[in-house]
Amino acid sequence: MAEPAVKPAADEIILSVNNIEVVYDDVILVLRGVSLDVPKGRIVTLLGPNGAGKSTTLKAISGLLGTEDGEVTRGNITFMGEEIANRAPEEIVRRGIFQVMEGRRIIEDMTVTENLRLGAFTRKDGAAAIRNDIEMVFDYFPRLRERVGLAGYLSGGEQQMLAIGRAMMARPKMILLDEPSMGLSPLLVKEVFAIIEKLCRDTGVTILLVEQNARMALKIAEFGYIMESGKIVLDGAKDDLVNNEDVKEFYLGGDKERKSFKNLKSYKRRKRWL
C-alpha cells in the first residue's frame, strides 16, 4: 500500500469507518476491511472501478444495506462519536446522514415540489421553514423552479439536481453522493459539481462523494480514497493523488503517448494494486 498521507489533523472527524467487513446474503463478502475518515465540513471522495465496493460502503454508512440483505459483520462506523453500523436507515437519516443514491432515484410520479417536501420528511420544524428551504433549493437550481409537471419528465441533469436538492431539504450534517455524474453530459457534470462545491462552502455540510469520474471528483474534493475489490488501496490529500503516477495512469488518463498492445500485458499486471 502507498504511504498514508498526512491527514488534516486539526479537523474534527465527523464520520469514521473502521475496518468494516460487509457480507451480502450471509455468504458474499464484498468489503474486506475498509477504513476511512471524513473530516467535518469537507468534501472527501471515494474513487475506484466498477464493483470495487464504493456504493456498498455508502450503503453500509447510510444503513440501506439492510434493504438489500447486506450486513456489516465486522468493524464499526461512528458518526459524531456514536456507533451507527447496522442501524435502521430512518434512524441514520434522523442523525443527519442523507444518501443520494446512484441513478438519482427521484420519485417519478410526484412533482418537483412534492419530491422536495419528502426530503424534509424527518424534519419537525414546521411548514414555513420547509417552504423557505424549498425556495433555497430553487435558488441553487433555478431551472427546477419552472418545472411544474411530474419529476419523471425532467431531464437527467435536472433529476440529479432534484436528488441533491431533496437531500438539502433534510438539512443533513452529511450527504453521501453516489455517482452524481452518471449519465450526464460533460457540461452538466461541471454544473452539478460546481453546485456541490458551493453547497459545501455555503452550508458547511460534509460530503462523501463516490465517483468514477476521478478527474472531476478530485477537482472539488480535498481528500480522496481509492478502492479496489473491497479494499482501500490508496488514500491521500487531493494533490498527492493527482500527482501519483498510478492514479494518473489508471484514473485520470490524459497520457499523451498511446498505449500499444506490446505493453498491454504489463499494464494489466500493474492494474492490480496489491
Place this chain on the structure above:
Amino acid sequence: MTSSLLLQLIINGLIVGTLYGVVAMCFVLIYKSTQVVNFAQGEFLLIGAWTCWWLVTSMELPFWFAFPMTFVFMMVFGIVLQMVVLRPLIGEPVISVIMVTIGLSIFFQAVIKSIFGVWAQPFPEIFPVKSVDVFGLAVQPAYLMSLVVSLVIMVAFAWFFKYSRMGLAMRATAFNQQVAQSLGISVKNVFAMAWAISAMVSALAGVVVGMVNGVSSALSFFGIKVFPAVIVGGLDSIVGAIIGGLIIGLLENLAEYADGQFLHLGNLYTVAPFYVLVIILMIKPYGLFGTKTIERV
C-alpha cells in the same frame, strides 16, 4: 313507470358504486403501499359491521357514538393485524402472503360466526324515516349517509395523499421502498398505517350495508364484488378504484333492470360485474387506469 324505476336503479347503482369505490380504494391502498393483495378485505366490512352492531345493540350506545368507536377499533385492529401477522412476512414471496390473507379471511369468517352466529341480524333503526325523497326518488337514509361519508372520505384521501407528510411518505413507499427508506421514512410505520386506514374505511362500508341489508356473513361477499371494481380500475390506481366502483355499482343495477324487464334469467345482478370484468381485461389487460411507468426517451 319503467323509466322512473330505471332512474331509481341508476341512483341506487351510483350510491352503491361509491361504496364499492371506497372499499376498492382501501384495497388499492394496501396493494400500492405494501404489495399485498388482501383477500381479507371483505372481512374488514364484516368485522366493522358486527362491531358497530354489537356496540349499538348489546352495549346500547347511541349510534353517533358507536359509529366513530367502530372506526377507532378498526384502526387499532388494522395496526395490530399488520404488526402481528403481516410484518413478519415482509420479504417473503408474494404467493405466501396471498395465502396468508386468504387464511385470514377464512379465520375471521369462522370467528365471527362463532361469536355472533350464522343468522343475519337486523340493524336497529337509526333513522326515523324509511326513505328520503330526493328529487322525487326514494333513497334510503343509510345510503344517503353513506354517500355523504364516502364523498368526505374521497376528498380526505385526495387531500391526504397530495398535501400531508404521511400521505407523501405512503406514495414514496409505493413508488420504491428503498428510496423511501433513504429519505428517512419508516416503511414499517407506513405499512401499519395503510392497514389501519384500509380497515377503518372498509368498516364504514360494512356498517352502511349492514344497516340496509342486515348484518351477516354475506357482507364479506361485498369484498368479493370489490375485486371487479379494483381490476377494472387497474390494480394500482386510486382514482381508477373509485371509477371502477361506480361502474360496477351501475352495472349491477342496470343488469337487474334488464333482467327483470326483459331477460328473466334470475340473478344477472350478481354475475354481470364479472362478465364485464372479463371483457374489459380482454381489451385493456392492465385495467382502465393501470400503471403506465414514465419513460423518458
